[in-house]
Amino acid sequence: MPVLKVIIPAYNEADSIGKVIAEIPAIVAEIIVVNNNSTDQTVAVAKQAGATVLTETRKGYGYACLCGLNYVASTSNTPDIIVFLDGDYSDYPEELEKIVAPILEEDMDLxxxxxxKSLREPGSMTPQQVFGNALATFLMRLFFGAKFTDLGPFRAIKYEKLKELQxxxxxxxxxVEMQLKALRKKLKYKEVPVRYKQRIGVSKVSGTVKGTIFAGIKILGWIFKYSIK
Structure with missing residues (x-):
């Protein structure tokens, strides 16, 4: 059986992280929660739920993911597949098996x-999230012929392929960086429809004007950077 590890960036997710961890299927070898400067009980709850808990003091989703990957690289039990999942309980962790199935059964890379929309709970994505996803994936189709329809954070990728993306x-x-680099590297990719519900707590990105603006700038910046290469 391939070795699966899950990385969950978490900032003040004490009310949700335990639920997320509890619903991750038993096929996962290790659940890694990266505490990203939380001021609540995220660390204690995650540890009690059985996760490996790391701390990344530099705030940022990418910093947390990179911290998790640095840890994975230092372990002896090297994974075959890495799954990324948010800690806010907006995803359905039990759908992890559905997400990794194309890698296991069809040799997909990502x-x-x-x-x-038909699977989303009303209000689970803000209008700016919906618009941002639509714009980003439209530009990716336009510039790169991509077939992506979403930048969803719940995703699985072969570990060796992920390392190649640097x-x-x-x-x-x-x-979006991961998806653009996957296109550049000609990785085999697929989308799987997943359900989505209203998160527990307030979004650190789409829940604030500042977060929305900076996310939009970052996403468009990556797309235009790759379009002119």
Whole structure:
């Protein structure tokens, strides 16, 4: 059986992180929660739930993901597949098996959990999230012939392929960077429709004007950077 490890960036997710960890399927070898400067009980709750807990003091989604990957690289039990999942309980962790299935059964390199409108709980994505995803994926189709419809954070990728991407974004551009580099490297990719519900707590990105603006700038910046290469 392939070795699966999950990386969950978490900033003040004490109310949700335990639920997320509890619903991750038993096929996962290790659940890694990266505490990104939380001021609540995120660390204690995650540890009690059985996760490996790391701390990244530099705030940023990408910083947290990179911290998790640095840890994974230092372990002896090297994974075959890395799954990224948010800690806010907006995803359905039990759908992890559906997301990794195309890697296991079809030899895909990257699988994105696509938050289809018909499967989304009303209000689970803000209008700016919906617009930002639509614009970004439209530009990716226009410039690169991509078939992506979402930049969903719930995703799985072969570990060796992920290392080849040499990820570097430290904040909001992590997801789009991965997808753009996957296109550049001609990785085999697929989207799997997933359900999506209203998160527990307030979004650190789309819940604030500043977060929305900076996320948009980062995402568009990556796309235009790659379009002129």
């Amino acid at each position: 699988v994105i959990g696509a938050r289809k 990820m570097q974004d430290t904040t909001y551009g992590w997801t």
